[in-house]
Amino acid sequence: MFTNDMVECKQDEIVMQGMDPSALEALINFAYNGHIAIDQQNVQALLIGASFLQLQNVKDACCTFLQERLHPKNCLGVRQFAETMMCTGLYDAANSFVHQHFVEVSVSEEFLSLRPEEVLELVGCDELNVKAEEQVFEAILAWVRHQREERESCLPELLSKTRLPLCRPQFLADRVQQDELVRCCHKCRDLVDEAKDYHLMPERRPHLPAFKTRQRCCTSIAGLIYAVGGLNSAGDSLNVVEVFDPIGNCWERCQPMSTARSRVGVAVVNGLLYAIGGYDGTSRLSTVEVYNPETDTWTKVASMNSQRSAMGTVVVDGHIYVCGGYDGKSSLSSVECYSPETDRWTIVTEMSASRSAAGVTVFEGRIFVSGGHDGLQIFNTVSERPHHIVSPFSKAKACFLCEVCLYFCTGAMRLR
Structure with a gap:
């Protein structure tokens, strides 16, 4: 900016947009003394400033700080922030954390505030760590009910991403089929019927989309090996x-x-x-x-x-x-x-x-x-x-x- 033929090199005062003053001061001090204190309050501002000023070592330190503090209540926000800042490593870590802790994440405020397309992408993912597909169904219903009037129309598409055939027949009959939101929607009832047919008529299973009968598998979680007899x-x-x-x-x-x-x-x-x-x-x-x-x-x-x-x-x-x-x-x-x-x-x-x-x-x-x-x-x-x-x-x-x-x-x- 100052050593090339740019307009700023001839100005006495330059306005830097989008920079937190205290973060900029900390980064300038870091340039002289090689030390910077990162905490919960300043980490995002420091990461933004370090990206703007191309201080890669500070940017990496901020990403590590956030990655070590991932939690079901903040991981979706961290993932979105990492995507905005083009921090690939942090994004991958947060995304993996979301998959590993999906059940806990699904009851967080961040999840309930996701946009429809974000929920669709998440529930369609193979790598969700769930013990049963019923947990994905409950997460979808909770998200829809959080803002029912605006989101009720999204339920058929969300249910189409859910692997209802993998749910227990009792759950399909007693929980899914009886839910008010499902009963009021013709497309949802068709999806429930499709899942019930999977259990009642095995000969029709090959005609279902492959993903609907594929068990989810969170590959980032290490399994256990059992030696039997x-x-x-x-x-x-x-x-x-x-x-x-x-x-x-x-x-x-x-x-x-x-x-x-x-x-x-x-x-x-x-x-x-x-x-x-x-x-x-x-x-x-x-x-x-x-x-x-x-x-x-x-x-x-x-x-x-x-x-x-x-x-x-x-x-x-x-x-x-x-x-x-x-x-x-x-x-x-x-x-x-x-x-x-x-x-x-x-x-x-x-x-x-x-x-x-x-x-x-x-x-x-x-x-x-x-x-x-x-x-x-x-x-x-x-x-x-x-x-x-x-x-x-x-x-x-x-x-x-x-x-x-x-x-x-x-x-x-x-x-x-």
């Missing part, structure tokens, strides 16, 4: 369950299962951990028990139709599928599906071959069962459900885990 060095099946916290870098014992299980299938649905079948040291099991991490308790649920260990286990659309396995006499080709809502196991289309210790995964809504063995040979083929055979491996392989330690593997599952 297995064998000890003496070859005895265990009922021991341990959980690993990657942040604390430690293992802790959980409540043990009621039954010892090795070569057990494990799955996570709606925050609950299922231990399925396995081998107790005497026989293969058809029994199933489920662990609730909030209460540290195991509960027995419906047993499978067949005894099986070393089976493949996956979750598709909130249902558990077990593929193949060993029943104590031979490898199995049968596949069973468990519905947590009805607590029932159903036999579905079997695989083209009997497989134990196969690798199983889900891709684009289809189950792929790869490799494994039938007790006589190790396969290089792959089965797909719906029933289909895809190209084989170049080399015969069992499951990536069980090929190495078929008789010593434990069930492990990441549980959010």
Whole structure:
């Protein structure tokens, strides 16, 4: 401004717009002595002045100050301020904080004061940390009711971003369907009917938009790893369950299962951990028990139709599928599906071959069962459900885990 051919270099007095006088004085002093005091009262003014004067180290210090003091009551405001000041790191940190603490944020004054387009963007986000979709619904209703006359017209679009099919049927019937705002809106009632059809008519599920049945997953929150059952060095099946916290870098014992299980299938649905079948040291099991991490308790649920260990286990659309396995006499080709809502196991289309210790995964809504063995040979083929055979491996392989330690593997599952 002063050393180039700009108009200010010839003026005796220059007016600097948008600068807080005390912040400017602090920044000038910093230029001479290298020290500046940042507090709750001056941090925003200092960040604005530091951006204007291109004092990057002061700007970074202000961003760090704000980031360390993020709270459910201020994170939305900090995020908006960071976006205005083009502070990418602070914006990302505040945005991640909003996702991680969505339930607490949703009852704050900042949330209730958001513009409609901001609420739409937020509730449509995959990474909201919620235990159940019901919490997103309650947040939307609270926002609409805060200024009902102005916001009631936004409810259908907001509900369309909510994953109503993931709500419990009882909640849909007793809470959503009965709400006055929903009942008064034809479009909202259609969305509720769509969600109810998801539970009543599974064959229509593929026709729903994919995001409506996709569980939200807050990737910025570290999960927990559960090791379920297995064998000890003496070859005895265990009922021991341990959980690993990657942040604390430690293992802790959980409540043990009621039954010892090795070569057990494990799955996570709606925050609950299922231990399925396995081998107790005497026989293969058809029994199933489920662990609730909030209460540290195991509960027995419906047993499978067949005894099986070393089976493949996956979750598709909130249902558990077990593929193949060993029943104590031979490898199995049968596949069973468990519905947590009805607590029932159903036999579905079997695989083209009997497989134990196969690798199983889900891709684009289809189950792929790869490799494994039938007790006589190790396969290089792959089965797909719906029933289909895809190209084989170049080399015969069992499951990536069980090929190495078929008789010593434990069930492990990441549980959010």
